[in-house]
Amino acid sequence: MLFRVIMASCVFIVFITIYATLHSAYKPSKNMFMAVTLPSQVLEGEFVKSIQKEFKSLCNKIYLAMILTAIPVIFPFWIFENTTVYILYIMVWSLFFSYYGSTVPFKKMNRKVKAEKRKNQWFVGEKKVVYCDTKTTLLKSSMPISDKYFLIPLLINILVLVICFKNFSSENIAFLIISVLNFAFVMFLFYTAKGSNKSKLKTYSTDSEVNLILNKAEKRMFSIYFLINAIFESITLLVMYLVLLDYIDIKFFDVIMISIVILSFTIAMGFVYIKRKMSSLEEELMEKKNYEEIIVDDDDYWIDGIYYYNPNDTSTTVSSRFGYGMTYNLATKHGNFMGKKLDKIVLIATFVIIVILMVPIEFANSKITLSATEPNISISAFPYSYELNYEDIESITITDEPISFRLRTNGIGTDEKLIGNFKSDKYGKCRVYLYPKDNSEYIVAKLKNSKFDYLIYNTKDKAYTQKAYTKILNNIK
Numbered sequence: 001m002l003f004r005v006i007m008a009s010c011v012f013i014v015f016i017t018i019y020a021t022l023h024s025a026y027k028p029s030k031n032m033f034m035a036v037t038l039p040s041q042v043l044e045g046e047f048v049k050s051i052q053k054e055f056k057s058l059c060n061k062i063y064l065a066m067i068l069t070a071i072p073v074i075f076p077f078w079i080f081e082n083t084t085v086y087i088l089y090i091m092v093w094s095l096f097f098s099y100y101g102s103t104v105p106f107k108k109m110n111r112k113v114k115a116e117k118r119k120n121q122w123f124v125g126e127k128k129v130v131y132c133d134t135k136t137t138l139l140k141s142s143m144p145i146s147d148k149y150f151l152i153p154l155l156i157n158i159l160v161l162v163i164c165f166k167n168f169s170s171e172n173i174a175f176l177i178i179s180v181l182n183f184a185f186v187m188f189l190f191y192t193a194k195g196s197n198k199s200k201l202k203t204y205s206t207d208s209e210v211n212l213i214l215n216k217a218e219k220r221m222f223s224i225y226f227l228i229n230a231i232f233e234s235i236t237l238l239v240m241y242l243v244l245l246d247y248i249d250i251k252f253f254d255v256i257m258i259s260i261v262i263l264s265f266t267i268a269m270g271f272v273y274i275k276r277k278m279s280s281l282e283e284e285l286m287e288k289k290n291y292e293e294i295i296v297d298d299d300d301y302w303i304d305g306i307y308y309y310n311p312n313d314t315s316t317t318v319s320s321r322f323g324y325g326m327t328y329n330l331a332t333k334h335g336n337f338m339g340k341k342l343d344k345i346v347l348i349a350t351f352v353i354i355v356i357l358m359v360p361i362e363f364a365n366s367k368i369t370l371s372a373t374e375p376n377i378s379i380s381a382f383p384y385s386y387e388l389n390y391e392d393i394e395s396i397t398i399t400d401e402p403i404s405f406r407l408r409t410n411g412i413g414t415d416e417k418l419i420g421n422f423k424s425d426k427y428g429k430c431r432v433y434l435y436p437k438d439n440s441e442y443i444v445a446k447l448k449n450s451k452f453d454y455l456i457y458n459t460k461d462k463a464y465t466q467k468a469y470t471k472i473l474n475n476i477k
Contacts, residue, residue: 009265010397023059026059036299058108106304118240153189157179160195167432175241177353190230195334196222214281222274228267232263306321308329368468370475395445397444417435418435438464439458439465
């Protein structure tokens with residue numbers, strides 16, 4: 001149940017993020033609408049209102065499609081009770097709406113506005129890119145926080161890797177893979193923050209002081225945001241591993257998970273907060289003095305209002321016209337890699353890793369072998385095989401009482417099968433091989449001289465489970 005709640009929370013976060021992103025384009029901002037620079041009289045005219053109406057209609061269709069297709073996540077139909085299908089569906093759902101659903105309405109409206117602008121020859125401001133005046137350029141180095149602060153999440157990740165290597169086994173290979181991916185993600189945030197810090201500064205007005213304040217505020221907020229994101233990801237993974245690998249008691253596991261979901265949502269909304277804060281600060285500064293705003297018409301460098309391609313600009317990142325945050329200059333070598341290739345590499349790698357991790361869920365089945373020679377009991381279920389002797393069993397019973405587990409520390413946990421290491425309020429740390437849907441009767445063996453308190457086992461065949469129980473019972477007396 002907790003797993004379903006976490007997955008549903010992730011879907012909700014994706015929905016809210018897409019809603020906020022699309023909503024950010026609805027109203028004109030300064031001299032821009034749908035990422036197209038327009039004269040002020042046009043921004044107040046009927047053309048913009050008609051585009052807004054059409055855009056709102058398209059967005060509502062996207063929201064409705066998201067809600068309807070998310071129903072299986074919250075209320076799974078029979079096919080989605082399979083964990084592999086369930087996870088792959090959520091992954092495809094998230095990717096589709098994040099990459100396509102969130103951009104299609106905006107791209108369509110951007111092209112319409114651009115076409116109307118060309119048709120009417122609406123021209124605004126200078127036909128060049130203006131970044132910042134000399135005064136702000138000289139003070140650039142003092143704006144963002146130091147890159148050295150990223151040593152904090154990097155050191156936390158190194159600690160996570162040390163814990164993974166210390167507890168390494170074929171069963172825990174997923175822990176190592178995830179920790180390496182998280183380390184790579186922190187490095188990505190580090191280089192993103194560094195690129196943002198080095199990007200050319202923007203000019204908001206003819207006043208150097210206003211430009212300095214706004215650029216300094218934006219760069220500082222973004223650098224802090226990326227750092228907080230990296231620290232949160234690292235601490236979350238560390239806490240999870242400390243719980244799963246028995247360094248921390250699981251008593252407050254549910255509280256930890258709920259806290260993580262809430263903090264994840266808060267951080268996801270960080271870009272929204274920064275953009276709104278910057279807009280508010282800019283309006284405040286512009287109102288205090290009657291500054292002349294510099295309007296730049298560089299629409300030709302923006303593809304669909306989302307992708308920036310300017311060979312005359314050496315900066316790797318620029319402020320995005322759509323949504324929140326930064327975007328890459330695809331005309332630069334580094335920007336092209338980060339903006340066009342890195343996401344595909346990450347997507348393919350993620351898909352491959354998920355497939356690798358999910359294959360055991362579909363194909364892993366346990367088989368018990370009882371022998372007169374040691375090891376007397378062998379349970380095969382790669383990579384969660386287990387061996388022990390009759391003398392390692394203190395007592396054994398067979399029951400059909402309902403059983404629940406508080407936590408799965410590794411292994412497989414679906415409605416059809418439970419294989420791996422689990423923790424139960426009644427039995428403590430357990431080595432589990434169960435098929436609850438096929439057979440409600442299971443063996444409970446209390447262990448001694450083992451890192452597990454109990455071995456809990458059954459097969460799909462009730463008669464075979466009874467036979468295995470009788471043979472083990474006869475050999476431990």
